[in-house]
Amino acid sequence: MITPIRCMIIDDDELDRLVLQHYLKQYDNIEIIASFNSAEKAIPYLEFPVDLLITETNLKGMSGLEFRKIAHKIPACIFISSHPEQAASVFEINTLDFITKPLIAERFHQSMQRLFDFFKIKEKCESFDAMFGENLIKIKEGGNIFQIKTTDILYLEALKDYTRIITPQKKHCILDSLGNLLHKDFFDSFVRIHRSYAIPRYRIRGKSSHEIELTHNIKLPIGRAYKNNLSFFNP
16 A cells, blocks of 8 residues: 655646646545645745655746756656647656646546556565676565576666666566666666666667667667767667
């Protein structure tokens, strides 16, 4: 059972704030602790524990993206916007989801399911432990120990301070950031292609301007800030 999720809302449109509150009140485990019409008013609340930030991207004064950068300790952030072209830029910062306006119930509830999945993984990660050898990771999950070779890994996925290790058989989790892991010798054959993903170089099978194709028919997005990391690959 996921522990209660404390939510902060920021939107300068009063009707959209009311719609968000209506949708959120359908979930017993989400508590709205604050609702603001500007990011500036929300700044003092960063001293309080908040688990979820839902904010409009385009706000008068400080934008939602600017606020997210100073509210980086909030584990999960969902952006809402009337500008779908902003989706790429919000995912360059720590973002769980991006929802376009007008807000539709079905799409919002899909986002909530993604949120609950995120917190389930986060809680599970906190009970894991990992030990690195020269060519092997030993991951302790509860009472079980899994041994993973570098060559077993399909890709790495960032989840804020946690990282998922994706193999053909199972998804494992490590209580360490993707950035920290990539500094370890164990991952020296990996390249970061996105804020959320790093891949083994030898698994690359194809590349377009915005997407990389790996073995096992896996396709992952390429972040604009990481395109130069793939300059070594010329199909």
